[in-house]
Amino acid sequence: MTTVSENGAPSPHRVVIVGGGFGGLNTARSLRRAAVEVTLVDRRNYHLFQPLLYQVATGSLSPANIAAPLRDVFERQRNCMVLMGDVTGFDITGRRVLVDGSGAESVIAYDTLVVAAGARHGYFGHPEWEQVAPGLKTIEDATEIRRRLLTAFELAERTAGLEQRRQQLNFVIVGGGPTGVELAGAIADIAHYIVKHEFRCIEPSDTNVLLVEAGERILATFPPELSAQALTALQHLGVQVRTNTMVTAIAADHVVLESAVQVERLPTQTVIWAAGVEASPLAKKLAEATGAMLDRVGRIAVEADLSIAGHPNIFVIGDMALSTHQDGKPLPGVAPVAIQQGRFVARLIRARLERCELPTFHYRDLGNLATIGRSAAVADFGRIRLSGFVAWVMWLFIHLMNIVSYRNRVLVFLQWAWNYLSHDHSARLITGTPDKREDASGERPS
Amino acid sequence: MTTVSENGAPSPHRVVIVGGGFGGLNTARSLRRAAVEVTLVDRRNYHLFQPLLYQVATGSLSPANIAAPLRDVFERQRNCMVLMGDVTGFDITGRRVLVDGSGAESVIAYDTLVVAAGARHGYFGHPEWEQVAPGLKTIEDATEIRRRLLTAFELAERTAGLEQRRQQLNFVIVGGGPTGVELAGAIADIAHYIVKHEFRCIEPSDTNVLLVEAGERILATFPPELSAQALTALQHLGVQVRTNTMVTAIAADHVVLESAVQVERLPTQTVIWAAGVEASPLAKKLAEATGAMLDRVGRIAVEADLSIAGHPNIFVIGDMALSTHQDGKPLPGVAPVAIQQGRFVARLIRARLERCELPTFHYRDLGNLATIGRSAAVADFGRIRLSGFVAWVMWLFIHLMNIVSYRNRVLVFLQWAWNYLSHDHSARLITGTPDKREDASGERPS
Numbered sequence: 105m106t107t108v109s110e111n112g113a114p115s116p117h118r119v120v121i122v123g124g125g126f127g128g129l130n131t132a133r134s135l136r137r138a139a140v141e142v143t144l145v146d147r148r149n150y151h152l153f154q155p156l157l158y159q160v161a162t163g164s165l166s167p168a169n170i171a172a173p174l175r176d177v178f179e180r181q182r183n184c185m186v187l188m189g190d191v192t193g194f195d196i197t198g199r200r201v202l203v204d205g206s207g208a209e210s211v212i213a214y215d216t217l218v219v220a221a222g223a224r225h226g227y228f229g230h231p232e233w234e235q236v237a238p239g240l241k242t243i244e245d246a247t248e249i250r251r252r253l254l255t256a257f258e259l260a261e262r263t264a265g266l267e268q269r270r271q272q273l274n275f276v277i278v279g280g281g282p283t284g285v286e287l288a289g290a291i292a293d294i295a296h297y298i299v300k301h302e303f304r305c306i307e308p309s310d311t312n313v314l315l316v317e318a319g320e321r322i323l324a325t326f327p328p329e330l331s332a333q334a335l336t337a338l339q340h341l342g343v344q345v346r347t348n349t350m351v352t353a354i355a356a357d358h359v360v361l362e363s364a365v366q367v368e369r370l371p372t373q374t375v376i377w378a379a380g381v382e383a384s385p386l387a388k389k390l391a392e393a394t395g396a397m398l399d400r401v402g403r404i405a406v407e408a409d410l411s412i413a414g415h416p417n418i419f420v421i422g423d424m425a426l427s428t429h430q431d432g433k434p435l436p437g438v439a440p441v442a443i444q445q446g447r448f449v450a451r452l453i454r455a456r457l458e459r460c461e462l463p464t465f466h467y468r469d470l471g472n473l474a475t476i477g478r479s480a481a482v483a484d485f486g487r488i489r490l491s492g493f494v495a496w497v498m499w500l501f502i503h504l505m506n507i508v509s510y511r512n513r514v515l516v517f518l519q520w521a522w523n524y525l526s527h528d529h530s531a532r533l534i535t536g537t538p539d540k541r542e543d544a545s546g547e548r549p550s
Numbered sequence: 551m552t553t554v555s556e557n558g559a560p561s562p563h564r565v566v567i568v569g570g571g572f573g574g575l576n577t578a579r580s581l582r583r584a585a586v587e588v589t590l591v592d593r594r595n596y597h598l599f600q601p602l603l604y605q606v607a608t609g610s611l612s613p614a615n616i617a618a619p620l621r622d623v624f625e626r627q628r629n630c631m632v633l634m635g636d637v638t639g640f641d642i643t644g645r646r647v648l649v650d651g652s653g654a655e656s657v658i659a660y661d662t663l664v665v666a667a668g669a670r671h672g673y674f675g676h677p678e679w680e681q682v683a684p685g686l687k688t689i690e691d692a693t694e695i696r697r698r699l700l701t702a703f704e705l706a707e708r709t710a711g712l713e714q715r716r717q718q719l720n721f722v723i724v725g726g727g728p729t730g731v732e733l734a735g736a737i738a739d740i741a742h743y744i745v746k747h748e749f750r751c752i753e754p755s756d757t758n759v760l761l762v763e764a765g766e767r768i769l770a771t772f773p774p775e776l777s778a779q780a781l782t783a784l785q786h787l788g789v790q791v792r793t794n795t796m797v798t799a800i801a802a803d804h805v806v807l808e809s810a811v812q813v814e815r816l817p818t819q820t821v822i823w824a825a826g827v828e829a830s831p832l833a834k835k836l837a838e839a840t841g842a843m844l845d846r847v848g849r850i851a852v853e854a855d856l857s858i859a860g861h862p863n864i865f866v867i868g869d870m871a872l873s874t875h876q877d878g879k880p881l882p883g884v885a886p887v888a889i890q891q892g893r894f895v896a897r898l899i900r901a902r903l904e905r906c907e908l909p910t911f912h913y914r915d916l917g918n919l920a921t922i923g924r925s926a927a928v929a930d931f932g933r934i935r936l937s938g939f940v941a942w943v944m945w946l947f948i949h950l951m952n953i954v955s956y957r958n959r960v961l962v963f964l965q966w967a968w969n970y971l972s973h974d975h976s977a978r979l980i981t982g983t984p985d986k987r988e989d990a991s992g993e994r995p996s
Contacts, residue, residue: 149704149979149980166613166615167981171979173976173978173979187704187708189708243979254595258634262649262656301625303621511968511972511976518961522957526957529619530614530619530622532595532622533595533617534595535689536982
């Protein structure tokens with residue numbers, strides 16, 4: 105697998121990694137001692153610690169607390185080159201990735217390609233819902249949700265009629281997975297503590313946080329008793345939970361909820377989407393170029409070694425990959441899967457360079473955690489199942505230890521300690537002005 | 551000055567403050583023990599510590615580090631109500647302020663009105679320059695400048711030709727006042743340290759930071775010897791300074807510089823405006839309603855007690871006011887002026903309620919500071935003039951002490967200490983996508 109360059113000298117094996125999330129980052133880092141040339145391409149200049157994004161959306165942490173500039177992460181890894189740009193396509197025959205970035209176009213040649221471009225939220229065939237019900241995948245999503253949440257409280261404070269005020273304080277979260285549960289708990293916390301102390305006209309009891317789940321229980325990937333404990337914890341915070349309920353329409357001022365027994369129209373100006381994801385559109389491009397199969401949410405089916413069938417030098421990992429557990433079930437789209445896959449692919453690349461064999465990818469499930477409000481969580485470690493404060497401390501510890509940069513780890517710890525002791529949400533900034541966008545386009549000469 | 555409410559009982563004197571910057575915040579806080587009802591209206595939900603905005607623009611601090619939610623600031627001040635909304639006009643006869651905010655319209659009645667809506671950057675009759683040369687007054691401005699600066703480095707890293715690469719690394723800052731000098735120094739720091747360590751293709755020597763000043767020296771409000779020392783410090787950092795030079799055109803890919811001896815066209819994609827400010831458009835509305843005079847940059851001329859002539863119960867303070875020093879010179883648009891004016895107006899309101907007399911406003915000049923890069927500054931305290939490291943430590947200390955919230959003070963101190971020791975700029979996130987705005991408007995059905 106040695107490449108020979110034009111002047112005849114052997115040049116190092118070129119690994120191109122698309123995406124600097126958990127999968128791509130861990131592939132690149134695990135190749136730090138390998139005799140390869142790594143190029144990591146990402147549309148963003150930072151790695152994002154997505155599990156804490158909901159804390160940005162609710163004003164507890166700042167974006168920079170959960171993001172680490174990729175150049176900073178790889179500053180000392182001399183065999184890794186970071187490039188910011190949009191991957192626009194794959195030239196499989198020529199073994200090249202096409203990259204576009206603000207006008208500068210380029211191609212990057214690879215010997216091995218690792219694609220880990222992640223997922224976006226999917227709206228089950230209702231793309232028009234995105235405008236009224238943003239999802240939570242990027243920093244821009246988080247600051248937009250933060251703006252909507254905080255603006256709702258500000259508007260309610262200025263609204264005279266009790267009925268209208270309560271409508272402004274109806275918050276609907278669609279999807280009862282970990283993100284939905286975490287958001288619902290955090291919003292209930294704001295509603296209770298901050299409304300009570302900092303607002304003069306609205307009351308905590310005016311707010312109504314509604315978590316809607318189509319399935320029969322929240323946190324469906326957890327054991328049923330932990331789902332039940334999470335439900336109790338949410339209800340204790342004042343969150344209304346509706347299971348077996350579908351959202352069938354979302355508009356700027358209401359949602360329609362449908363269950364087996366009733367159809368309800370609920371006035372609300374703040375809907376957050378935490379229900380479904382679909383793979384990055386790059387998966388489709390890669391599938392077209394390689395003949396790989398896509399599943400219903402656009403993920404690429406991969407072999408047991410995470411490569412694409414017929415393309416042993418192209419790997420797909422993380423949320424973009426449909427990879428199956430040893431028991432045949434598809435692996436969930438969570439950080440530990442992407443991390444372990446990244447490390448596995450790096451090991452496999454090294455093994456091939458040394459002409460060794462390696463067993464296929466085996467996912468080791470280290471457990472499942474979700475937090476509910478400011479001091480409860482549920483944790484599932486197989487035989488050991490925890491809930492309440494102990495699980496919450498474990499959640500804090502595990503998340504803190506996994507933040508990539510040391511500086512952020514220290515700062516996030518200090519912020520958490522401060523927030524916990526003072527009930528503070530000081531990153532509560534309403535920034536960005538979507539109205540401005542309309543102004544700007546309205547002013548454009550036609 | 552006691553108001554009688556409809557049921558005949560005396561109701562407290564109502565003070566409405568427009569703007570939660572240094573002027574408005576200090577007026578409201580200084581009224582905390584007065585028998586008045588304060589309403590503070592701001593378009594934003596936070597007070598912004600503008601003197602450190604350039605550190606957000608250059609990725610040293612996060613927006614939340616230099617912003618304090620207004621509700622948090624006034625949580626315990628029970629006589630102060632915070633409202634978020636856009637002031638759209640003044641009904642002087644009815645003694646009411648008109649407020650609009652995302653659909654909810656309201657009026658707020660006052661007995662005394664304090665207007666402190668600040669200033670925006672002004673382009674000397676070239677509003678079209680704003681698109682290509684953003685100024686630095688808001689958090690959105692700062693994150694947009696950060697995006698442009700960091701994107702320029704990323705693009706240059708991907709550009710093959712040396713000539714084009716250097717064009718991408720031409721940074722032009724228009725205006726040699728404190729903001730321009732601080733930005734130029736901070737950008738030169740990034741260029742030198744970060745480019746050297748984190749980029750693989752571009753060299754620090756490829757970057758070119760140019761500070762353009764129309765007058766004959768930078769930091770014109772400082773004594774000439776401190777201007778000279780600042781110039782030396784900037785040149786030491788590699789910043790090119792052009793004095794006596796006007797910018798006569800700004801486009802997306804170049805600027806035109808004109809001096810007495812030459813006209814030069816410089817290719818650049820990154821221009822930052824730090825040259826001029828003009829008062830908030832609210833000044834014009836208030837002048838029309840009251841008959842007050844406006845100066846060239848839209849500021850309202852105020853009396854010696856900071857009220858508008860003929861309207862003793864309407865005060866204008868801060869960057870929106872044209873107020874003169876005891877020697878007849880107009881006061882500069884800096885934080886200490888606004889702070890002292892806010893405190894004075896609060897004292898005057900209290901004195902009037904107690905039917906006392908108060909001498910007119912007297913500005914106490916506490917000194918002038920500007921920082922240059924990571925360990926130099928100039929400080930002018932009248933007879934005492936300092937430059938270099940001592941002035942820089944003083945600058946740090948004074949700015950830290952003036953940040954409104956205790957939590958931010960601690961976090962900013964820790965970040966500064968970390969940044970200083972590690973040369974880190976970890977808040978270096980490229981966020982927001984202006985291209986997306988164009989997409990969005992392009993997709994709109996016409």
